[in-house]
Amino acid sequence: MDRIPILRMGEFLLVTIQVDMHDRLAMSLQDDLTTRISETGARGVLIDISSLETVDSFIGRMLGNIASMSRVMDADTVVVGMQPEVAITLVELGLSLPGVRTALNVERGMDLLRDSRKNSEEHR
Amino acid sequence: MSVIPEVIKKHETDLLSDWMREMTSSTRRSDLLKDQDIKNQASQFISLFSKAIQNGNLEDTKADSFADLRQLLTDMSRSRAVQGFTPSETAMFVFSFKKPVISRLQAEVKDAKVLSDESWTLNQLIDKLGLFTTEAFLKSREELIMRQQQEMLELSTPVVRLWEGVLALPLIGTLDSARTQVVMESLLRKIVETNSQVAIIDITGVPTVDTLVAQHLIKTVTAARLMGADCIISGIRPQIAQTIVHLGVNLSDVTTKSSMADAFVIALQRSGFVVSKRVDR
Numbered sequence: 001m002d003r004i005p006i007l008r009m010g011e012f013l014l015v016t017i018q019v020d021m022h023d024r025l026a027m028s029l030q031d032d033l034t035t036r037i038s039e040t041g042a043r044g045v046l047i048d049i050s051s052l053e054t055v056d057s058f059i060g061r062m063l064g065n066i067a068s069m070s071r072v073m074d075a076d077t078v079v080v081g082m083q084p085e086v087a088i089t090l091v092e093l094g095l096s097l098p099g100v101r102t103a104l105n106v107e108r109g110m111d112l113l114r115d116s117r118k119n120s121e122e123h124r
Numbered sequence: 125m126s127v128i129p130e131v132i133k134k135h136e137t138d139l140l141s142d143w144m145r146e147m148t149s150s151t152r153r154s155d156l157l158k159d160q161d162i163k164n165q166a167s168q169f170i171s172l173f174s175k176a177i178q179n180g181n182l183e184d185t186k187a188d189s190f191a192d193l194r195q196l197l198t199d200m201s202r203s204r205a206v207q208g209f210t211p212s213e214t215a216m217f218v219f220s221f222k223k224p225v226i227s228r229l230q231a232e233v234k235d236a237k238v239l240s241d242e243s244w245t246l247n248q249l250i251d252k253l254g255l256f257t258t259e260a261f262l263k264s265r266e267e268l269i270m271r272q273q274q275e276m277l278e279l280s281t282p283v284v285r286l287w288e289g290v291l292a293l294p295l296i297g298t299l300d301s302a303r304t305q306v307v308m309e310s311l312l313r314k315i316v317e318t319n320s321q322v323a324i325i326d327i328t329g330v331p332t333v334d335t336l337v338a339q340h341l342i343k344t345v346t347a348a349r350l351m352g353a354d355c356i357i358s359g360i361r362p363q364i365a366q367t368i369v370h371l372g373v374n375l376s377d378v379t380t381k382s383s384m385a386d387a388f389v390i391a392l393q394r395s396g397f398v399v400s401k402r403v404d405r
Binding site for chain 1: 312313315316319320346347349350
């Protein structure tokens with residue numbers, strides 16, 4: 001079965017979704033990602049969905065769930081590169097993904113993760 | 125068998141000159157169309173009309189034999205609609221053809237019964253053609269309106285780049301679902317194209333904001349946020365602020381500013397720019 005690769009970059013995890021998401025794939029991503037976060041002790045997760053062209057309510061909810069789960073495990077999540085069509089679809093489905101941080105591209109997303117890391121360390 | 129086809133074929137040239145005399149100045153509108161052009165149209169009409177009825181079919185204007193004539197009338201009404209004729213002036217062009225033909229019939233047919241039958245047939249046929257002209261006229265008008273509507277939709281939603289990474293979307297006119305869709309799509313596409321982090325939606329030109337419009341605005345802002353861009357809504361007039369609060373619309377998740385200038389300053393700040401006035405020594 002296909003799996004979505006999860007790359008490690010320092011203290012962050014990088015997930016690039018480059019195939020059409022189907023429900024089983026989304027479920028396995030959820031499993032893999034939570035496992036990897038606990039294994040590596042990652043402090044941030046970056047999900048790049050710039051190649052994702054279609055979404056349904058399930059995938060939309062999944063993205064929200066993955067973000068919430070990572071946050072519970074003390075890893076910030078940033079979703080980057082959402083296509084206009086996907087954004088419109090999610091809004092029309094009523095899924096505004098509250099609490100999920102977003103950025104235009106991977107570079108900006110990385111900046112966002114680093115900034116929030118810095119802030120949380122200062123607060124400590 | 126009707127004698128009309130024969131009469132028309134026999135007197136084609138005379139009919140044309142009779143008809144041209146018959147057309148009153150109001151039908152002609154020589155200010156809009158040259159006499160020579162009307163004459164050309166009239167002569168084309170007569171020859172196609174004569175050709176169409178030669179097979180004896182004087183009733184069914186939808187038949188194949190009338191195809192050329194219908195085409196001529198459609199083209200004619202279309203060009204007249206553009207030139208600024210009224211529908212009745214356009215239809216009168218066809219209706220005024222009755223009199224010359226009937227006077228020719230009167231000269232040719234002696235039997236009163238036959239004459240009245242023939243006049244009736246002719247009347248009905250010309251009426252049908254006249255109505256067809258009016259329909260074609262209205263249809264071309266409708267097409268014009270549709271096209272203008274489409275153009276207005278596109279014209280009224282420009283997305284402009286104010287600064288590196290700052291977009292502005294000045295909205296003018298009422299927002300309905302169809303327009304919001306266009307607005308949303310063009311804004312989001314532009315965000316990707318220009319890689320912009322901040323978008324200012326200016327609603328100074330939106331006359332009224334009701335719950336539906338507010339809903340549309342919130343949708344647009346949410347979609348932009350999902351893509352990683354912040355939206356600022358600016359140009360909120362006092363009345364609109366009152367309406368929004370009275371309606372109980374929750375805009376607390378959205379940054380709002382009363383003027384575009386304020387919004388622009390915030391946008392620059394968020395993108396990390398500083399604007400300062402030069403002090404001349």
